[in-house]
Amino acid sequence: MKKRKAIIPFYVLCDTIASVVAWYLLFQFRKITIENLPFNFNLPFTDDKFFVGLAAILFLWLGFHYITGTYTDLYKKSRLQELAKTFIVSFIGSIIIFFAFLLDDLVRRYSDYYLTFFVLFSFQFLFTAFFRLTILHFVKKNIRKGKTGFNTLMIGSSGRANELYIDLKKKELGFGFYFVGYIELNGKAKNTLTTELSELGKLSDLEKIIDSNLEIEEVIIAIESSEHHQLNDILNRLADKNVTIRIIPDMYDILSGTVRMNHAIGEAFIEIRPQLLNEWERITKRWFDIVASVFAIIITLPITIPVALRIWTIDRGPIFYFQERLGQYGKPFNIYKFRSMKLNAESSGPQLTTENDNRITSIGKIIRKYRIDELPQFINVIKGEMSIVGPRAERKFFADRIVKLAPYYRHVFKVQPGITSLGMVKYGYASDVTEMVKRLKYDIIYIENMSIAMDLRVMIYTVLTIIYGRGQ
Helix, strand or coil, X not given: CCCCCCCHHHHHHHHHHHHHHHHHHHHHHHHHHCCCCCCCCCCHHHCHHHHHHHHHHHHHHHHHHHXXXXXXXXXXXXXXXXXXXXXXXXHHHHHHHHHHHHCCCCCCCCHHHHHHHHHHHHHHHHHHHHHHHHHHHHHHHHHHXXXXXXXXXXXXXXXXXXXXXXXXXXXXXXXXXXEEEEECCCCCCCCHHHHHCCEXXXXXXXXXXXXXXXXXXXEEECCCHHHHHHHXXXXXXXXXXXXXXXXXXXXXXXXXCCCECCCCCCCCEEEECCCCCCHHHHHHHHHHHHHHHHHXXXXXXXXXXXXXXXXXXXXXXXXXXXXXXXXXXXXXXXXXXXXXXXXXXXXXXXXXXXXXXXXXXXXXXXXXXXXXXXXXXXXXXXXXXXXEECCCCCCHHHHHHHHHHCHHHHHHHHCCCEEECHHHHHCCCCCCHHHXXXXXXXXXXXXXXXXXXXXXXXXXXXXXXXXXXXXX
């Protein structure tokens, strides 16, 4: 594996330096231009307002950069896209800082406000962009020289895969693909691919290969037009894996606009990333989950405490119910719920809840109807195992059965499971695997349209479900 240095701390340090220098120069500018003071290098350091403002400014700038996903996936950043993002964040951040800290300053004329904003934005953008482009220049240089890269698996060993491998190797453009091997896909003739790379197995071995210690990050699918019937099978097998998928497109794919170009020179790919949300949406969703969960736990205490006492005193047994479920990328975790069934309710094996299920206790019927039994799952959200909105987390026993009927079920593992979901509010609980497959279409719709706005809609539907007691 090609080693990659941890450059995020250095990136943060350079952003910090850029913000400090920009604030210092702005302070000097305002003293000289607006207050007509002579230049003095030490002047800002003798003013308490400089340090108070600097502390607030640093917190805000680093917060802006974090929320917009600046400190993630640095080795795959495009310099042009990073420059554009830096410009936008610097502009919006400067507006916020101007109105928060600088608007109430005394000025001689109104135009001084415009000049102050322009100077703040210019210094912040120029210094931040300079440091970032310098860092990314050395990152790209190391990638071109082959000092660092991304473990890559090639699928397809016939014509197109062989041509792509030769093309990438011949051009030496340094996109970071470090091929660890290939998967044979109907190819028979011996070629460059089969002689230079290790054959890691067949398509049926794909999941095992990804889960091995090869630490594969990229998968390139280069199959013939005659093999396109196998594409769905490949994508379903990779759906729950944390890898970036790149597909060599046909002309139809190019004309339909599904092809993404990440480089001005080089191969065009249809790119499928493991993260469905962009960075600022993903980070915003995570922080919303944490804040909302803490708030929900606090405001529901008048409900959860009596429920817990009722379960403990009347039903005689544990208050909480712990059950292993599958989370993002199929990783197992223990889900927390208020116990709504009798003890040993599944002594004969895993079972789904049915209407008028005699395993459900008297208090269980009430808390399930209003979804109160799921309130402890906010703890799972805070721990990072779940989200407030996401597909329902299933047990492996039922997940394996769903996959047999609907192989595309694996796509739900792309995201964190949720306390509530579009499937739950549109379809509700499922009493058998067939109904779980029917509900699955709503979860797929959610995944394909995943956004902050969609989460808000699902939460509104959930509130209405609770108010009208449509749970089961």
